[in-house]
Amino acid sequence: MVKKTLDKDLERITQIESQTLKAAQTFKSLALALLFLLAVWIFAASAIGANEHSTIVIVAAIVGGYMALNIGANDVANNVGPAVGSKALTMFGALIIAAIFEAAGAIIAGGEVVSTIKKGIIDPAGMSDSQTFIWAMLSALFAAAAWVNIATWVGAPVSTTHAVVGGVMGAGIAAAGFGIVSWPTMYKIAASWVISPVLGGIIAAFFLAIIKFNIIYKEDKLTAARKWVPILVAVMSGVFSAYLIMKGLKKVWKPDTLTLGAIAVAISFAAYFIVKPIVARASEGMENRNKSVRSLFTIPLIFSAALLSFAHGANDVANAVGPLAAIVSVTSSGSIEGKVGIPLWVMVIGATGISAGLFLFGPKLIRTVGEQITKMNPMRAFCVALSAGITVLIASALGLPVSSTHIAVGAVFGVGFFREWITERRARQTRAENRRAKIHPDSNLPATELQPEANFQRKKLVRRSHVFTIAAAWVITVPCAALLAAGIFFIISSFA
Template identity: 35%
Template sequence: MSVDAWLIFTVILGFWMAWNIGANDVANSMGTAVGAKAITPKQAAVIAGVMNFTGAYFFGKSVTETIRKGILNVGMIHDPWIIVYGSLAALLAASIWLIFATYNGLPVSTTHSIIGGVVGYGLVYAGASIVDWGKLGQVVLSWILSPILGAIVAYFVFKAVKKSILARSDPLRSARHWAPFWIGLAFVVIGTMFYIKVLHGSNLLTGVILYGVPTGVVIFALSYVIIRLHFRPNDPYIGVESIFRKVQVITSAYVALAHGSNDVANAVGPIAAAYAVITMGMSGMKVPVPRWVLVLGGLGIALGIFMYGYKVMETVGKRITELTNTRGFSIDFSAATVILVASWLGMPISTTHTVVGAVIGVGLARGVKAINKDIVRDIVISWFITVPVAAVISAVIFKFLVLVG
């Protein structure tokens, strides 16, 4: 194949990967809102599409890592075309696995899919010595940590919301006192996450002081005034749920923004890496991501959401456990908190696994019978086979590309 043909193939493949990210990972941001009937699937697709594109284009990481997460020892790769073939093999393998998972409504990690693809071509090219098994061990650890932490935090958050509001003799009166507190606290986390995850800041204390607390205080004051002056529903429980319904739309939209700014790298990183190596050789291993590549990734994610996102949304929002707006709020709040703290501590964590774990935790707060154990089993199995399946597919594709290249 000519250089131009490889470039065109790379761009098409990267766009397809972005499409798959949108189709599968959208459940992280919108599944709970749809399941709790805060918004319709079509509204979720529009909101998530716009917010993901905005996050990808305006806040997408400016530098791409050729070897995702440092899984491979780059020093052992001397032929720049190995990077091209490997990046394409990893993209194609991850895309094939993601389309299969999405078709079956299984929320899986796109990051883990790409890592599996990278490991697969690395093993074929240079054997086990090229793989950083310590890094890969952290990925495996995230399979365990993410859902457990998400479930534990969500369990206690929903229990606290229930005790402070829903279980009181006058839930609406309690909501007027406690809802602004919970909403404000959620936006302290969201404001801080904006600094850490979207603006890519590194100092947690700076994020809390400059972004988290001011945002939380403003939202607390606004929600306190609005709920006190303009909220007079007839049914107290419906009234409480409607308060959190509006908040849940905002929290879900934020998660979509953060998702676009971070996970777009799963699609555009390999595109930019292959593009740079094709045009500049090994000197292009770390390069600024061109804006057109971020646009490509953002558009691909948005289209994936619009065209196929409903499959995984239904699983996360409806098939694991029954959701209400207070439960959905507890899930969003808990997942955001776990992801923020994990990012600060440098712990390996998966957004997908954390959100699903939080959904399970809220379900467990109502008893084991509230959980659909069959779908949880299928999801967990899909998590554990993601890396090895992607690795095998990538290895086969890599060998083929080397032969035809």
């Protein structure tokens, strides 16, 4: 009894110590985040100098830095989460790779010109004056950042683009009424809530099926891997080259569709002939096991995480600094423009903020995406990354406003549900073989294959609680961000 009591006391002490360390880490991260925002204040003040609008621009820069922190904490998990969950990357390695490539994408290839009214949500001509427009953009930015912060706190990966869209819509309605909103565009965005995850899930499941049926279920797995792994890596190389050019290098170069396709095909062929001998050498001496096959996908998976991060930094930095750039433009020119250039100092705030948010708060969502939805390994994570690239290309070709967050998380769910389906399918086949063996005792079926019926239970390989939490967060992102923005706009307007 003494030993049991002592064990319980020690367990309580260990739990208290663990919670204390966790709380200390949280406070440390919050303190560093506040220091970053203070640095943004000083940096913005030095960049713009003293003028009649300097105060509002500095406030907007701080809010933009806050938004960038939240993008790093929430959105970047989709790029590296599966790689961490599959153990292809350590958490620290993933943070380093993502931070470097996110910042590089934002600085090198970040949008030269961004629409200040994201995706045409509202018509700026409907604003009564430039001051109203400034308050609306500030309200939208703050509301989007606050909502993404809340979503990160509850562990739900959400679309930061949709948060900005909701914020702009809500602030626009509060400023000029419902007529200012482009409702057809909003309907397309609402449709993307379903299209993005479903399409991402289907494509990821499709590639996992290719790997399962053509490699894993073959008797000689290594021979099959030598044939199929170079093909799959070649497909990924072509897809990611097109994805990177289309989404990450659009500031530097924007080729037509035919040129883009030709480049992707050429890179695919080159990758195939480069990777094939590498895979052949790497597989020499390996055991004929699934674990050996999985290891062949590790390096391509790391490259995909880096490229996804680069493209994300280039494409989504505008979510943090687009409204800020709009405010800077209006305060300097006095007129409301539909499109504005982003000053370098504004881009630096967005890039450093995303990297800082990733380091300070990113691990929580990385674990959610990579470990807590379904179990990952390099093959499954490879399928998720490949699905993200292909889905974005398809959506861009069709003109659909999809979310990279929804695609990546949908792909993770797709992989998990496919695993459930294929496991149940194989279990049914084994049950049928058992029944045949009972009817025909002289069957050649090995005794090891005979399993009692009681052992066959449907395995749930996806956490249902995360399905409902994340889906609910997706659906309410736009309306919640809109309501927050409208409320903030009314508060600012009443005191301005």
